[in-house]
Amino acid sequence: MDELVPPPRLVAPTTSVRASFLAGEQADQLADGLDAGRLEEAHRDFGAFIAQRRGVRRRWGVPCTTFWYVSGENYLGTLILRHRLTPELTEVGGHVGYHVVTPWRRRGHATRMLAAGLVECRRLGLRRVLLTCAAGNEPSRRVIIANGGVHDGRIRGEDRYWITLDEAGRDR
Numbered sequence: 001m002d003e004l005v006p007p008p009r010l011v012a013p014t015t016s017v018r019a020s021f022l023a024g025e026q027a028d029q030l031a032d033g034l035d036a037g038r039l040e041e042a043h044r045d046f047g048a049f050i051a052q053r054r055g056v057r058r059r060w061g062v063p064c065t066t067f068w069y070v071s072g073e074n075y076l077g078t079l080i081l082r083h084r085l086t087p088e089l090t091e092v093g094g095h096v097g098y099h100v101v102t103p104w105r106r107r108g109h110a111t112r113m114l115a116a117g118l119v120e121c122r123r124l125g126l127r128r129v130l131l132t133c134a135a136g137n138e139p140s141r142r143v144i145i146a147n148g149g150v151h152d153g154r155i156r157g158e159d160r161y162w163i164t165l166d167e168a169g170r171d172r
């Protein structure tokens with residue numbers, strides 16, 4: 001377990017983690033063979049890049065909020081919260097998507113980041129949260145199970161899990 005000071009928390013995208021964001025996302029890009037142009041705008045104009053990601057935005061046909069998981073100047077990962085489901089998201093996608101960048105993986109951050117994301121879900125008024133995860137994505141499966149995910153079948157290669165929230169937003 002990683003004892004970062006201050007403890008990581010979910011925040012709106014912020015310029016204060018610029019260097020760490022670029023380094024982390026670039027490491028992911030190399031590791032996962034992602035499109036090199038993906039971070040072009042972030043390199044060119046980080047302020048504009050951030051501005052486009054703050055607040056509630058419409059994506060996947062629903063309102064969405066983007067959070068960054070941050071400790072001081074360290075950017076660890078991203079969590080996206082979809083405020084409601086569509087028929088498509090009910091099958092694949094769910095309410096929450098996330099990643100932890102490769103330099104910070106395997107230290108329990110995703111497990112704790114999802115727990116923090118569930119508090120945000122509760123704040124939005126959600127009582128049950130759907131997550132989907134590619135069959136075979138063992139790290140993500142473990143993150144979801146550790147947060148109380150209950151398996152509800154597989155659709156188009158994605159395992160579906162429901163997490164029931166208590167009043168505080170924590171899973172149980």
Ligand SMILES: CC(C)(COP(=O)(O)OP(=O)(O)OC[C@H]1O[C@@H](n2cnc3c(N)ncnc32)[C@H](O)[C@@H]1OP(=O)(O)O)[C@@H](O)C(=O)NCCC(=O)NCCS
Nearest residue numbers: 098099100105106107108109110111132133139140142143
């Ligand atoms: C899935 C992901 C978020 C996990 O992040 P992480 O910070 O490494 O996760 P954690 O450290 O909280 O580990 C969670 C569990 O998975 C295990 N784990 C992590 N990486 C693993 C790996 N490569 N192989 C096997 N197990 C792994 C951990 O040991 C831990 O298990 P435990 O709870 O039994 O101790 C990260 O790998 C990632 O961003 N992947 C790419 C994007 C993605 O798949 N997102 C999820 C989409 S549904």
